[in-house]
Each structure stands twice: as C-alpha cells, then as structure tokens.
Amino acid sequence: MNYSLAYAQERDTQDPLRAYRERFHFPRHKGEDVLYFTGNSLGLQPKTVRAHIDQELKDWAELGVEGHFKAAHPWMHYHKRFSEQAAAIVGALPQEVVVMNTLTVNLHLLMVSFYRPTPQRYKIMVEGHLFPSDHYAVESQLQYHGFAPKDGLIELMPRAGEHTLRTEDILAAIEEAGDSLALIMIGGVNYYTGQFFDLPSITEAGHKVGAMVGFDCAHAAGNVPLQLHDWEVDFAAWCTYKYLNSGPGSVGGVFIHDKHLHDPNIPRFNGWWGYKEDTRFKMEKGFVPMEGAAAWQNSNAPVFNMVAHKASLDIFSEVGMDKLREKSIALTGFLEFCLHHVNDTYDLGLQLITPADPNQRGCQLSILTGEDGEALFQRLESQGVVADWRHPNVIRVAPVPLYNRFEDAFRFAELLKG
Numbered sequence: 001m002n003y004s005l006a007y008a009q010e011r012d013t014q015d016p017l018r019a020y021r022e023r024f025h026f027p028r029h030k031g032e033d034v035l036y037f038t039g040n041s042l043g044l045q046p047k048t049v050r051a052h053i054d055q056e057l058k059d060w061a062e063l064g065v066e067g068h069f070k071a072a073h074p075w076m077h078y079h080k081r082f083s084e085q086a087a088a089i090v091g092a093l094p095q096e097v098v099v100m101n102t103l104t105v106n107l108h109l110l111m112v113s114f115y116r117p118t119p120q121r122y123k124i125m126v127e128g129h130l131f132p133s134d135h136y137a138v139e140s141q142l143q144y145h146g147f148a149p150k151d152g153l154i155e156l157m158p159r160a161g162e163h164t165l166r167t168e169d170i171l172a173a174i175e176e177a178g179d180s181l182a183l184i185m186i187g188g189v190n191y192y193t194g195q196f197f198d199l200p201s202i203t204e205a206g207h208k209v210g211a212m213v214g215f216d217c218a219h220a221a222g223n224v225p226l227q228l229h230d231w232e233v234d235f236a237a238w239c240t241y242k243y244l245n246s247g248p249g250s251v252g253g254v255f256i257h258d259k260h261l262h263d264p265n266i267p268r269f270n271g272w273w274g275y276k277e278d279t280r281f282k283m284e285k286g287f288v289p290m291e292g293a294a295a296w297q298n299s300n301a302p303v304f305n306m307v308a309h310k311a312s313l314d315i316f317s318e319v320g321m322d323k324l325r326e327k328s329i330a331l332t333g334f335l336e337f338c339l340h341h342v343n344d345t346y347d348l349g350l351q352l353i354t355p356a357d358p359n360q361r362g363c364q365l366s367i368l369t370g371e372d373g374e375a376l377f378q379r380l381e382s383q384g385v386v387a388d389w390r391h392p393n394v395i396r397v398a399p400v401p402l403y404n405r406f407e408d409a410f411r412f413a414e415l416l417k418g
C-alpha cells in the first residue's frame with residue numbers, strides 16, 4: 001500500500017463495487033459530498049426508496065383498506081418480503097427470521113422466550129461497554145424476574161491496559177459462571193470498539209454450561225459474515241438503520257433458531273399477527289401460532305416503516321455479503337494503513353483500539369484521541385467529515401463498502417494532519 005491520492009484513486013478504479021456509491025444520496029457540505037463515515041450509526045438513503053414509498057402512498061390513496069390484498073405488494077403479506085433476503089445476511093433459514101418492531105422491543109420479546117431464570121440459574125452475561133439500551137433491557141429483565149442487577153449481571157471487562165476482550169477470557173468467564181448462567185447476550189460487534197466477537201466459540205461454550213446464547217447484531221448485520229444457523233445461536237436481533245441503510249427508526253430483524261421453532265414449551269408474548277394466517281381472520285379465541293419465527297409477531301406490518309428496508313435489501317441481495325466483506329476488509333485495511341501513516345509521521349498521538357486482525361472486526365475503526373479529541377472532532381466536522389464522537393475520547397469511523405471509497409479514507413487521514 002501507498003499513502004497517496006493517486007494510489008487511493010487507483011484502488012477505487014479497480015473496485016468492482018465502485019458503482020454502488022451512485023445508488024445512495026450523500027449529504028452535502030460546501031457543495032461537495034461529505035466524507036460520510038457513520039454508516040454504522042445511520043446508513044445512507046438508497047435512491048430507490050422514494051419510488052418504493054410512492055408506490056405504497058399511491059396504493060393507500062387509491063385502494064384504502066383494499067390495499068391489504070390488492071396493493072402491488074399486499075400489506076397483509078408484507079412482512080414475508082424480507083425473510084429470504086434478511087436470512088441471507090445473517091446466515092439463517094428463511095423460517096428462522098422475521099422482520100418486526102424495533103430492536104430493543106425485540107430483545108425484550110426474545111428474553112421473554114429465552115431468559116427463563118430459576119433460583120439457581122439466573123445470571124445474564126454481557127460485554128462491558130455494552131450499548132446502553134441493551135444494558136437497560138437486561139437489567140430490567142433481571143429485575144422483572146426478581147433479581148438484583150448487581151448480583152445477576154456479569155459484565156466482561158478487558159484486561160487492565162487493554163481495550164478489547166480476549167476470546168480466551170470470555171470462554172473462561174463462561175466456564176466459571178457455569179450453571180449459574182442462564183443467558184449470554186452480547187453484541188455480535190461491539191458498538192464502541194468495533195470488536196467482532198468469536199460468536200461460534202461463545203455459543204459453544206455457553207451451551208456447554210447449559211445457558212441460552214443470543215446476540216445483538218445491530219453492528220454486525222450487513223457488516224460481517226454471520227452464520228447464525230450453523231453456529232447454533234439460540235436467537236439474535238438487529239436493527240436495520242445502521243449498515244442495512246433502511247432509515248431512521250426502521251423496523252428490526254429477529255432470528256430464532258429452528259431447534260426452538262417447534263417447541264410448544266417456549267413461552268412467548270402473543271398477538272394476532274403471530275396467529276396462523278389461514279384462519280387469522282376468523283378472529284377466534286385460542287391461539288394457533290404461525291410456523292417459524294413469524295409466530296413471534298404481535299402486530300400487523302408497519303408498511304411505511306418497512307418500505308426502505310426492502311429497497312435496501314434488494315441492493316444487498318444484488319451484491320452479496322461475500323463481495324461486501326471482501327471490499328470491507330480491503331477498504332478498512334487501507335484506512336487503517338493511512339491512519340497509522342499520518343499518526344506516525346506527524347506524531348498525532350492517536351491510537352486505534354479496534355482489533356488489527358480483520359477477522360475480529362467489521363469496517364469500523366475506533367480511534368482513541370488525546371485530550372484535545374473533542375476539538376479535533378469538531379474541526380473535522382467543520383471540514384465536511386461525518387464521523388461519530390463517543391464520550392470520553394473516541395472517534396468512530398466506518399468506511400462502508402457499499403458506498404465509501406478508498407479516496408475517502410485517504411482524504412480523512414489528510415484532514416487529521418490539521
């Protein structure tokens with residue numbers, strides 16, 4: 001690799017995915033596209049979204065309630081448009097996936113089913129520096145079942161002087177918790193450090209001690225390769241507005257492993273949309289569930305909330321996670337190279353806390369700054385960089401393979417020089 005604009009542009013020319021950038025709307029700064037590095041927080045809008053929304057608006061205007069059956073994409077069946085495409089992204093069988101609600105709500109619904117503590121086995125293991133919503137969710141689940149979070153929550157912390165978790169330490173903690181452990185619920189990729197955990201090993205270790213294993217894939221879905229089915233993960237949930245580019249507050253995704261889908265003993269909070277479809281509108285008492293993860297649905301599909309997700313999934317299906325991952329590794333590696341180059345040459349005092357091993361990260365790099373980090377971040381913002389500041393001193397940058405260029409990585413490093 002070579003630190004120059006010409007080299008970065010040459011890499012872009014050779015990038016088989018370069019044309020996809022044109023499929024997204026970029027915010028502008030002083031007449032130019034911003035350097036957008038926050039696809040890990042809110043993905044950019046696919047240009048096809050507007051036509052998809054117009055279609056539903058038109059059908060609603062022209063058909064009213066009849067749209068449930070007569071719309072171009074009948075609303076009655078709208079949620080079914082996602083299962084196959086979403087399953088391909090997380091490595092699942094279509095019946096294991098349903099798109100519904102939003103992430104935190106889904107985590108709660110999944111914990112109703114898969115966090116079933118007993119007086120002996122009630123602990124929940126999470127990664128330290130957990131996304132706050134997940135923290136609140138697991139704490140309130142503990143409390144709901146009568147356990148004190150201080151006693152019931154096991155938080156995995158990095159070793160002194162380190163920023164990320166070692167797999168060996170995670171596995172040892174699981175073994176140590178043993179039969180007190182009811183549930184492991186960690187992020188597939190940690191939102192703060194960008195660390196991609198060894199999900200198959202964690203799942204295996206969790207099952208060995210008799211715990212359920214679920215992952216919050218908010219920062220993993222559409223970012224890193226997942227094989228939730230083959231890894232025998234019990235459940236997972238993710239949002240679709242980060243790497244999956246489906247718009248603010250968009251609908252969430254849920255995975256429930258096939259091995260649980262036929263077990264009548266798993267408790268579940270029910271609603272009419274989880275009821276068997278053929279007889280749902282007889283509106284009778286006595287719940288008869290849908291087949292598969294669809295049984296976990298409560299409400300009818302929020303179509304307007306789902307439209308962008310469909311538009312975005314179409315792009316993912318076209319590209320495929322393999323090609324995305326290939327570019328992601330190359331592009332993130334180049335950004336890392338550029339950051340090291342300017343940091344070393346100009347003595348900027350920055351430190352990358354994301355693992356250097358591509359197998360342990362997605363496309364996000366988290367930069368630990370010095371004391372003037374916030375001022376640096378604000379200067380970058382005023383220069384047209386959209387990145388993300390995390391208190392107390394981390395700048396997160398995510399070069400997203402669908403729409404970021406090698407040139408973006410170079411330009412960002414140049415701006416860091418000051």
Ligand SMILES: *Cc1c(COP(=O)(O)O)cnc(C)c1O
Nearest residue numbers: 102103104131133191216218239
């Ligand atoms: C983004 C994110 C959330 C946000 O939850 P919502 O319910 O969609 O608001 C929760 N957990 C993690 C790990 C996240 O990255």
